[in-house]
Amino acid sequence: MNIASHYSYWVTMFLVIGGLYIVIARGNLVKKLIGVAIFQTSVYLLYIAPGKLIGGTAPIITEQFQVYSNPLPHVLILTAIVVGIATLALGLALVVRIREAYGSIEEDEILTRDRDGER
């Protein structure tokens, strides 16, 4: 197996792990959402990259072209992008509400305030 010929997978895995790391390591709610967004973006690459063949064209049957790229992953990812945007928008809206309610967007501060409130 040739590593160089699979470089798009390496990029994908880097984004998966990087995104997840940000979600786990950062306490800032907005930064966590950015991590989630990067993580989701990696999936777009995972789907789209294998659909492209070098020298391939759109799947229109003519005698000139013999090699076609697969258009289906693009369509799927268009849907996935919409889902990703909806998630990010909802997440940011929640962060706005959290900031109004707690006056902070740092996870540890919010959790401390909840613990103090319970006493």
Added chain:
Amino acid sequence: MITQLPILQVVIPLIAAPLMVLLRHGTAAWLLAVGVSWASLAIALGLLSEVAGGGLVSYALGSWPPPWGIEYRVDSVNAYLAVIVSMVAAVVVVYMRRSVAEEVPQEHHYLFYSMYALCLAGLLGIALTGDGFNMFVFFEISSLATYVLIALGRDRRALMAAYQYLIMGTIGATFFVIGVGLLYLMTGTLNLADMAARLPDVTDPRPVLAALAFITVGVSLKLALFPLHLWLPNAYAYAPSAVTAFLAATATKVSVYVLLRFYFSVFGETAVFRALPTGSILLALSLAAVFVASVVAIFQGNVKRMFAYSSVAQIGYITLGVSFDSATGLTAGIVHLFNHALTKGALFLLLGGIALRAAAMRFDDLRGMGRLMPLTSFGIVLGGLSLIGVPGTVGFVSKWYLVVAALEQGAWWIAFLVVAGSLLALAYVWRFVEAAYFHAPDPKMAAGPGEAPLSMLVPAWLMIAACVYFGLDTGLTLGGAGEAAQVLLKGKW
């Protein structure tokens, strides 16, 4: 008309959601929600009778024949699940009117019902679709609606709970879609039945194994399998009462179905349970869920949170049944899907009645509830008995079959642990009994109004009555579950 049932099941709530936003009127939106939920139940029952006896309904969306177009594929397994979801919806929606009026600001009512309809559409969509990517989209539709519904809770902690669920839920759904993507790369199809037919021809098994791992972890996050359950207790504790009841009874159950479908109908029983130690891993996690979550439940200060942890434990029983990989085990797991939906739905509905009267849901606030709200408290005790698994309730039926399945495999120690887990349930249910019946009511509370309003009591008691009825007459539930288990073990979809 009959041939269009699968699509109507999903499209009716999906169209109702934007209609409710256009109506901009709380009561009108609620009436629409009632109509939609009852129509869903009628359609789901119609589908179940259609596929009874091992039938299969295949619906080609937009008349694009599968595997090219999206296919809705209904057999006894997902018809059974659609009945659970829409039955709970039909009961909870009646209850919602009063509960939501108290807990959600007036100007948000129509949006609340709109989100509820979207959530219902998503859950039913997951249940019926036979297409991997379509399943992911419905997962996200239901999840996004759920995050909003949870965030509408009165307590500000509801916001944080919704945020945490959003992060965990999105990671789960993305893991799921990575798994589906890997399967698509290896088989070139998204249609699950077609995928199952092509998987044996795949020469390089490594991406398929990776797909199995990604899907297992992603769906386990969604179904709150221990130790991936961390989002659940806060989400259930701080969401509006009606939302908690609806979610506890439906959302996790639908995720269990997805896991079953991928294990038995796509990867195949041999690949998942014979070639890999999936059964043992699932067994260990399920038992850990039962014991750790039950013990944590005993030490909760908040009643709603206590029952939320109990949900994690009960999900453990469901996956325990699956891990046996036998007809009896699967039957136990699937029948517990139904039984736990009834029990936990009823319990959270009744707790919603208390939430109207008590300032908070701490045990101190519940003192003397047995005298102030006799019907509600007695209902909770009956529901608690079902959680423990006392004969005469639905909980007993599930536990009985779990024990039988364990003994079938000669694993008497698992049978022993199932019974021991019930004792832990007794401990946490007893905490409610002690607070409600063995303490004098707070004089301030005693002066207030008594029993919960009828529009909330009747739906809740309907579910409690069903808990007892299906505990005595098991023909319908066990018959359906047994048939679903047979269909799953057959492997072909």
